[in-house]
Amino acid sequence: MANDDHGSRPRPRRRKYLIFALGLTGVLGLFAVLYLIGGQGGSAQSLGPKSYSTHVECQVNTAGSKGTVTVSGTxxxxxxxxxxxxxxxxxxxxxRIGLQTFEVRGSRTFGGTTAAQAPIGPAxxxxKITKVA
Known part of the structure; x- marks a missing residue:
């Protein structure tokens, strides 16, 4: 063996494979957890556009410098x-004299009262519905 220029055979490098396997397992575990959280809660938003039709009406009530607007819509x-x-x-x-967001679940109607800046002009x-999400 004294004349062997190459020396003894090197041991296989298992450390690289072990690190790679642990990293891959961690990433797959993370994906599994994220999938389960999104699937069980049911709170994931749909990515597609929502198709809808709306109608809204408002009535204003003022008393001095205070005002309220009653909103009703479908x-x-x-x-x-x-x-x-x-x-x-x-x-x-x-x-703009008032702004309110209504959460509509199950029912197709929404409404309520919101504060409005007064005084309201004679017109x-x-x-108007500015956003539907």
Whole structure:
């Protein structure tokens, strides 16, 4: 063996394979946990667009410098849950005097009262749906 220029055979490098196997196992475990969390909670948002049709009406009540707006509306579509944001505008100046978001689940109607900045102009108010999510 004294004349052997190459020396003894090197041991296989198992450390690299072990680190690779542990890393791969960790990544697969992370994916499994994320899948289970998203699947069991049922809170994952759908990525596709929601198809819907809406209608909203508003009435304003003022007393001095305070005002409230009663909002009532309907939404129909292909989702089971919507978040509908309604903006209330002064009809003459088109300035925002109120804003409220309604959570619609199961039912197709939404409504309530929201505070409004007063005084309201003589032209009244306008309501419009600014966002549906």
């Amino acid at each position: 939404i129909t579509g292909n989702a089971t849950r919507y978040a509908v944001t309604v903006e209330v505008l002064d009809a003459a100046s088109h300035q 009244g108010i306008e309501c």
